[in-house]
Amino acid sequence: MSFAPYERPVRAAFVGLGRIYDLNVLAYRDNPDVEVVALVDPDPDRREERGREWPDVPTFPTAAELVASGLEIDAVEALLPTPLHTDGVVEMLDAGWHGTLPEPMWADPVRARRMLDAAKSNDRVLRVMENYVFYEPLVKLKEIVHSGAIGDVAGYHMKMVGSGRGGWEVPASSYEWQFQHMQDGRGILVFDDGWHKFATALWLFGPVREVRAWVGTTEIIPGFALDAPSTVMWEHANGIRGVWDITLAVDMYLRSDYYTNDERWEVTGRKGFARVNRCTGRGIQQPSLEVYVDGEMRSFHALDDDWASSFRDSGRHWLRWLRTGTGPMWWSGEEAEDILRLVLAAYASSGAGGIGVDPSSLS
Numbered sequence: 001m002s003f004a005p006y007e008r009p010v011r012a013a014f015v016g017l018g019r020i021y022d023l024n025v026l027a028y029r030d031n032p033d034v035e036v037v038a039l040v041d042p043d044p045d046r047r048e049e050r051g052r053e054w055p056d057v058p059t060f061p062t063a064a065e066l067v068a069s070g071l072e073i074d075a076v077e078a079l080l081p082t083p084l085h086t087d088g089v090v091e092m093l094d095a096g097w098h099g100t101l102p103e104p105m106w107a108d109p110v111r112a113r114r115m116l117d118a119a120k121s122n123d124r125v126l127r128v129m130e131n132y133v134f135y136e137p138l139v140k141l142k143e144i145v146h147s148g149a150i151g152d153v154a155g156y157h158m159k160m161v162g163s164g165r166g167g168w169e170v171p172a173s174s175y176e177w178q179f180q181h182m183q184d185g186r187g188i189l190v191f192d193d194g195w196h197k198f199a200t201a202l203w204l205f206g207p208v209r210e211v212r213a214w215v216g217t218t219e220i221i222p223g224f225a226l227d228a229p230s231t232v233m234w235e236h237a238n239g240i241r242g243v244w245d246i247t248l249a250v251d252m253y254l255r256s257d258y259y260t261n262d263e264r265w266e267v268t269g270r271k272g273f274a275r276v277n278r279c280t281g282r283g284i285q286q287p288s289l290e291v292y293v294d295g296e297m298r299s300f301h302a303l304d305d306d307w308a309s310s311f312r313d314s315g316r317h318w319l320r321w322l323r324t325g326t327g328p329m330w331w332s333g334e335e336a337e338d339i340l341r342l343v344l345a346a347y348a349s350s351g352a353g354g355i356g357v358d359p360s361s362l363s
């Protein structure tokens with residue numbers, strides 16, 4: 001890939017102006033690295049609503065019409081429903097645009113490979129955007145753990161409780177494609193949210209050599225089930241073990257400005273532990289990061305623990321990357337394949353009764 005950094009602001013288009021646009025757009029506001037030049041969505045109400053912020057920016061119902069307009073675009077922020085990722089991303093790469101798409105990349109390695117091949121043949125960059133690794137409490141946790149402050153790592157634990165009450169409005173149309181995705185056996189908790197959790201695992205402790213999982217199901221309303229209770233365990237190549245437990249608390253109210261996920265990360269060292277108490281929601285009201293060593297607890301009161309800020313910083317990182325071409329992309333398309341294999345290893349393990357599966361054995 002012969003990428004040349006841009007010596008001027010990147011000309012960017014949004015394709016998909018739905019729920020998550022509200023957070024991804026934060027990176028584009030007041031950012032000298034970028035100029036928003038087009039907005040695309042088949043829904044006229046979305047175009048009208050989002051277009052109000054960018055009154056001089058043309059809007060298009062389809063990416064094909066944007067291509068036909070001849071408008072010059074450098075990079076696309078593709079916020080498409082997940083089932084449209086493959087075709088939508090290939091279309092953009094074929095148009096000669098770099099692209100970033102949100103997780104999950106896609107549910108099977110063959111379609112993921114189609115996107116990577118399209119990036120390669122068009123000599124364009126494909127990024128799979130991850131926001132969790134830009135969440136300041138997690139960034140600080142990683143720094144503390146790797147500083148040796150809690151001693152050698154003995155293991156770690158992630159927790160996720162999906163609650164049914166609270167948070168922001170999610171349009172019914174978003175649930176329609178998520179439901180379709182679930183019908184394909186890729187649940188919103190283990191696959192979709194799991195993508196983020198596994199991304200943090202790789203980011204914290206590197207490659208994983210074995211995954212074991214038990215994916216459950218709970219019917220919420222007749223004909224509609226969610227993929228919990230579920231438990232996933234894994235061992236990194238360096239011997240560190242991690243566990244992620246997912247539970248549903250359907251009737252629990254959770255204070256949140258976004259989705260109602262109550263999340264925790266806790267790394268245990270030989271001398272103490274470091275724990276992030278929340279992320280998407282505002283469940284535990286203690287400081288978002290606490291570190292315990294030798295009988296003393298240290299609390300971090302001044303971290304930017306608004307989940308939205310992790311989207312802003314991840315997007316800014318991408319736009320800066322396009323201006324410099326250096327440093328990790330978090331994540332490149334190829335690195336995202338490793339996350340995909342990790343999630344798929346969890347399904348393969350669960351389907352085979354919880355046996356250990358080496359993610360690299362999945363092609």
Ligand SMILES: NC(=O)c1ccc[n+]([C@@H]2O[C@H](COP(=O)([O-])OP(=O)(O)OC[C@H]3O[C@@H](n4cnc5c(N)ncnc54)[C@H](O)[C@@H]3O)[C@@H](O)[C@H]2O)c1
Pocket residue numbers: 015016017018019020021040041042043046061062063079080081082084088102103104131171173174175192
């Ligand atoms: N990082 C995270 O934590 C996070 C959170 C939520 C969603 N996501 C991901 O973001 C993506 C979008 O999710 P969402 O919640 O915004 O969905 P959404 O359903 O709210 O929005 C999707 C938008 O895409 C538009 N659209 C449909 N077909 C299109 C096409 N062919 N071309 C252009 N636009 C089209 C729809 O009209 C809609 O406005 C999904 O892949 C989802 O997994 C990531």
